[in-house]
Amino acid sequence: MDKNISFTLKVWRQRGPKEKGEFKSYYMEDIPGDTSFLEMLDILNEMLINRGEEPIVFDHDCREGICGMCSLYINGHPHGPATGATTCQIYMRRFHDGDIITVEPWRSAGFPVIRDLMVDRRAFDKIMAAGGYVSVNTGGVPDANAIPIPKEKADEAMDAAACIGCGACVAACKNGSAMLFVSAKVSQLALLPQGKVEAKRRVKAMLAKMDELGFGACTNTRACEAECPKCVSISNIARLNRQFIGAKFKD
Amino acid sequence: MWLFNSSVGKKVVMSVTGLALILFLTFHMTMNCVALFSAEGYEWICNFLGANWYAMVATIGLAILMVIHIVYAFWLTWTNRKARGAERYAVTARPKGVEFASRNMLVLGIIVFVGLFVHLFHFWSKMQLVELQGGEPAAGVELIRYTFSKWYNVLLYLIWFLALWFHLTHGFWSALQTIGFNNKKWYVRLKWISYIFVTLIMGGFATVLILFFCAEGLNWAIFPGLFQGLVG
Structure with a gap:
């Protein structure tokens, strides 16, 4: 006891x-x-x-x-x-x-306080709506093993998908940046063949939304990673940067 | 243009200019070390990088890189503080794994910038600037001997180097992270490379400084056969 x-x-x-x-x-x-x-x-x-x-x-x-x-x-x-x-x-x-x-409460310009300890985290929903999904045409369900996916890729995607979107990364960041959240949501799809198709459009749209909603930029202090309840890694942020820069160079 | 209006784009500018400045420091350190071994060789470098067109282009390029790096630093800090919001936390704790340097890059950068003016006053204003105005530049090695025979200059420069060391240990791996060159495996490697590489650069600068102080300020003869540059 x-x-x-x-x-x-x-x-x-x-x-x-x-x-x-x-x-x-x-x-x-x-x-x-x-x-x-x-x-x-x-x-x-x-x-x-x-x-x-x-x-x-x-x-x-x-x-x-x-x-x-x-x-x-x-x-x-x-x-x-x-x-x-x-x-x-x-x-x-x-x-x-x-x-x-x-x-x-979480203190960040992107998360205004509603009352007492409750903050408005709808900004995350808006970022997701900007591109955090895979567009699928309805039809027959494809066979689960039709597309081979390497184990490491599947693991990385799963680790990124562990993000529960609570906003602790923004709360911990001295810049009020949502990079860990956005990078996890970008990575969980970009690592898999089904998500790769729309990867460029997705990363540009989600990052633009994040900037538009007033979140800060990443200065690599790693406070987000340390405080994340799901231990999401900043290697996702490197992937986000890589994909964003790549997409911009392709334009 | 994404380098102006996106958070990652702005960071890429910081990253690329920062990496270029690290490259400059690497060359600078290498050339300083020449002064230890041969006064003649150092004079040759000083003449080579005098007031000729290619040295001027490089100097102006370097100044532009610095200005971009600094302007973007203030711009990013301003937007980041705005994103943090007006209300601050009453209790804050530094989480494990968050380094001092990473949270104080702007302050460290300002120390480096102020130190730069002292440095320009000590050397650049008596060498390239004099030459540009049509005068005869001071002899490089003599200037080093004179400047670093004073203990307060040595102390000032060492503090400056320490600030640079902190700034660069975070800056180097962080710059590579920003341009996307990182993952779980490389993170540990990059951290080690950062620490070793930056310690080598700053250690090189500090060694030249300290050896010249020992030779000139304290009148010690340090391996005169090897360090002929120190023998006045």
Whole structure:
């Protein structure tokens, strides 16, 4: 059994996109170590509701680290102190008795705050809509083994496809750049024969969308890779650069 | 034009100009080392790169590269800061694997730029500039001896070299990453190549500096048979 801990939670409260936000402190008493971070916030919200206060707004959905909905910048790290895990996979046993835990929303011009800890990540959907797909004519399903794909290529594509689009890369980047996200979405298709056909159009469209939506440029600090809950590699960014430059030279 | 209006395009400009400047530093370091072994040889290089047309074209080209690199650096930093947004995090932590240099390229670049003016004042203004104005340029080796007999100049240059070392260790692999020459295997290799290559360049510069200081400032005779350039 994990020990129970008591700590102070400093949470960013902001009523709306245009309003000024501020930190509010909440004292949490006797929280079991096997409580997940989001469950802990549920407990706090329950308390707030019982006291007649407004509960804290935060994003969450599957709570098993695959949907990409949860966010939170905890003690200076997107998705908290663990590597290769999302906020919903963080347990309170990672923190200590008497800690002050600071919880902030993703902060980036591309992700404006909607309320409290919830930010607007629709920019990612717009980037995907710009070209993050394969155009297929409907018809009979082709045989799975009709197109041979080397194992390494399939693995690389799968590693890129592990991206859940949570936006931790943008939150971690000092330039608010979405390069890791865009490069993963470009790579997962460009590595495979089915996606190669539209690779040039895709990379140009997605990158142009990223720039248009106000995300920054990559300076190769590798903060995104270090904080990514799915450990997506910056080698994808090199591939994105390579493909983009290649496509531009072809024009 | 993609080199002006796309984030990757702008980065490519930074990358290519940066790589060209590293190439220049490599030549510069090699020529400096000549001064250690032969004063005569160094004078020959100084004459060769005096105020003739090809040296002028190269100097102007170099200045243009520098200006483009700096203008793009400020432009990118400005847009990147805008992308970061007005609200800053209250608590920040540097994640594992993120290096000091990578987060401070602009500051390091500014130190390098300021140091460059000191350097131009020490050498260029007494050599190529004088020659352009129709005067007689100072003798290269004599100028090195004089400048680096002063301990404060040596200290200033060493700080400058350190800033350059940090700037280049990130800059070199990062430039190759930006033009797309990287993957999971090459990442580790590129990092090593960066560290070794940049240490060789900056080490070469520092060695010349320190040996001249030992010979002139401290009056030590260091292998006079080998380092004939040091023998005044």
